[in-house]
Amino acid sequence: MRARIYQPAKNAMQSGTGKTKVWMLEMVPEGGRAIDPLMGWPSNSDMAAQIKLKFDSREAAVDYAKAKGIDYVLVEPKKRKPVIRKNGYGENFATNRRTVWTH
Incomplete structure (x- = not known):
């Protein structure tokens, strides 16, 4: 039985980074x-593949895997650079704009 420990990426439909602070321990199907x-649907008889556990930190997930004797692979997250505009969201409604601004 093997597990993958990772930090989930942000949702592509949102600009925020909510729900990306937790670490997941997910069992890999054998x-x-x-x-x-x-029906033509894909299925799997391995019930352990449905297990997904959430942890507050990477160390907690690794400690859990070691305590339970689970072989794991640790996937480090790729940090993204925050997008910060000079004047923020209010710049969209500025009245002192020097150029024509349209959609």
């Missing part, structure tokens, strides 16, 4: 997926 002959 076998491949099979196609259900009736």
